[in-house]
Amino acid sequence: MTVRDLEPRPVTEQARLGDTLREYGRRLAPGELLNLPVLLGLVLIWGIFQAANDRFLSPVNLTNLMLQIAATGMIAIGVVVVLLIGEIDLSVAQVSGLSAATMAVLSTTGGVPGPLAILIALTLGAAIGLFHGLWITRFGVPSFVVTLAGLLGWLGVQLSVLGRTGTVNLADPAIIGLAGTFLPPIVGWIGAVAVIAVISAAAVLSRRRRAAAGFKPPNTRIFVMRSIVVSLPILGAMAVFNADRGLPLSVAIFVGFVVLFDLLTTRTRFGRHARALGGNSEAARRAGIAVDRIRVLAFVLASTMAAAGGILGASRLLAVNQSSGGSDLLLNVIAAAVIGGTSLFGGRGSAWSALLGTLVIGSIANGMDLLAVSSNVKFMVTGAVLLIATTIDAVARRGRLTAGHA
């Protein structure tokens, strides 16, 4: 939902409606901004759970679902960046736990004000990412190994920080407010309209600029239709939130970061270089790109987003304990990025896959909880969905490649 997917492409003749729809469909193909098979999969999952329990698609439950995935999603955004450059960060879940623990201890026993404790936790995350990135680039140790060591090491640090009791309850209003605040309906609506206005303005501006550069834009009807297609989910989501308690602050933060990272990875020089690095690191190096700097920056971003996710998660659970950042969190964030359409092999993916992937995984967990399914089945279903989603993606891409070469 950036200006990119609204941008008309140069067409030599006036495109017909069918052509443009097909073209749009192609842009929605795996690896592009929105991953069509996964969207369809999500619709299917929602349909199944709604059929099994009609409370699933209620505003209350959908709001809860979004609250549940916000923290995981924040971490997944960072994972997407690292995957884009063709590396992996196995320490993100543990870094989220350590950052949350640090914030919690500073805030409760240290008496540090909430906002400052949050800032320190984010800085700690960035510092850890810097350490990982520098170690990987200076010594040439694979990121898999460095961050695996991080996974173990930072868990130890987290346990030390938490001390003997092992659990710290949060009370600071600023920290609790992150996940406990719901924006009033009127604020939500104004925000939604403002976002749509910005997107439309950017699209119109881009269209004008392209027209000035001599590109023929597709016809106006399709242009307007695309704008509506982008606006509807925003308005729809807002209607759902406002039918319940309103837009949760943590969800607004999460979606805001998705948009921010989408812009960063598609519209900036850093994003272009990161993708180049993931596609062909030798080519990137020969093109004069400071590849090590891009790598270090990617790990800093991943760890910082992990810290942010940890903070949101702690805020929602009102506590940090020894298992914060543990259990299946790491597997879920990596699975989310991959289900959302980001390649494990670098160069291909989008920040939106963090939202889409966590939405799929979160929906399954949420729906099964509603149905009171035990966790053994939950794990098996999540595993099967990961397998199916990535298989569809792989098969679809192979089809596209063959077509491209013909």
Added chain:
Amino acid sequence: MTVPLLELRGISKWFGAVQALAAVDFECRAGEVVALVGDNGAGKSTLAKIIAGALPADLGEIHFEGQLVAINGPNHAAALRIAVVYQDLALCDNLDVVANLYLGREVTAGGWLYETEMERTAIALLAGLSVSMPNVRAPVVSLSGGQRQSIAIVRATMGNPKLVILDEPTAALGVAQTRQVLDLIHCLRGQGLGIIMICHKLAEVFAISDRIVVLRLGRHVETFHTDQTTTQEVVNAITNARSVESTPALWPRSSSAPGESAR
């Protein structure tokens, strides 16, 4: 006579005990395609790498536009406006044509990538070189071998080079695609660039080059003017064949070829 764009004098290079190049003289003029031919191990790639700054020469002088220069690295070569297209092309398959052309030299406006401007200039650039590219927003992985090679060559010309070195530009291509690439090289020559082309296929060498430089076992054994020679003559020079057509003058120059014992 104008000063050659590039002039090498007595370039020698050893890898340990093996002499890869032995006092090679070489020149390339602006608006000229020089084909560098020779058998495997003749020293073609080594010579190209020395010009490109990827390898230092052990002995010899390099003159660029009449000036004595030291090319101590790829950046040095780039500063002299010497561009190289290696056989692996160094393209990012996941990025589109525009992104590949502008990789490392992206146009930005206010910190954001200025896609419209890059796309517009990319289309103009490709059209100016008669490279047909139906969709400049297609990822490079979906292009044909000829199109990929063309993109790599066009990319090399983005820095406005004076000399372009092409390492086997047609090695993996079919007939039609080879034609595309040769047309592109022709176009670049027309713009006054000096072009050094390493090539194994003599048909293409004869189709495009102005002069043919033959290396054998690290020595520059012969230079032919393309329009004054035959394939047979060139083949003989490459293989050192005892053929009736071969000129007797060749023999003394190659009788003590170094590296013979090392092979």
